[in-house]
């Protein structure tokens with residue numbers, strides 16, 4: 001917890017309805033609607049150029065929509081930008097830092113910009129350094145930080161004003177697996193404190209494990225919302241790879257069961273099965289029929305299948 005009271009309580013999160021924004025004849029955001037709730041991590045997923053950054057800029061009150069409505073904890077970024085900025089933490093995609101300052105000084109400088117008195121600013125910086133695991137590097141110059149460490153400093157900067165709503169544009173880009181896991185844990189605990197966390201990426205696997213809900217966007221339109229836990233995912237169609245020492249028997253068995261299978265190579269096939277329950281049953285039956293299975297692994301999760309289907313004709 002960053003401050004005694006935590007993030008602004010009673011937040012309503014992010015509500016976006018029918019938002020559109022063009023730059024000349026480029027329609028960056030055509031029609032996006034979404035809801036991101038307090039206490040949850042919501043992923044904004046879409047291919048390059050699908051309008052994610054443009055949308056986040058509108059949420060952060062840095063760009064005015066041509067059409068539609070945005071509410072941040074009930075406030076309109078167009079008519080009440082000060083209220084919105086007081087509530088949001090904004091981590092842009094690729095940000096500069098003051099290279100000559102130390103990590104601690106960067107945070108204290110941001111705190112001063114929010115007019116937080118010096119003693120509290122020091123305390124806030126100290127707490128944030130622990131939150132993002134940079135306490136050991138507090139007195140290093142920002143310029144010597146690695147990419148992952150800079151990303152974490154960027155996250156700490158976004159948290160200085162103790163925001164109830166976090167807008168993070170591609171925070172995991174360029175991070176190694178360990179740093180991604182650390183980032184995931186930090187985002188989860190920020191949501192657990194009651195904050196609304198909206199995080200964008202064009203790489204599905206970066207967000208699949210951290211997000212409670214995913215909004216898929218393509219060509220400036222929100223086209224699908226997926227709940228990432230519960231029944232929706234456990235019953236959705238997903239791909240599984242089966243390796244076997246008996247490729248012929250495997251294919252015959254799948255054909256007899258009318259399971260559509262695609263030969264990958266050698267004894268390896270890929271099948272599409274709806275839900276984990278059915279996948280487990282298929283594996284049991286295969287073994288029961290004497291097919292020597294050496295591996296049965298998911299290759300594409302439900303979210304990835306939904307993403308591919310949703311963006312197929314649109315890019």
Ligand SMILES: Nc1ncnc2c1ncn2[C@@H]1O[C@H](COP(=O)(O)OP(=O)(O)OP(=O)(O)O)[C@@H](O)[C@H]1O
Pocket residue numbers: 023026027028029046047048049050051052053054055093201202
């Ligand atoms: N200021 C601008 N002027 C003109 N076109 C712009 C401007 N900003 C964005 N665009 C265009 O709008 C579209 C959406 O861009 P945006 O940066 O929002 O996408 P994105 O989903 O964030 O992409 P990425 O994943 O690559 O960061 C792109 O075609 C982009 O070239």
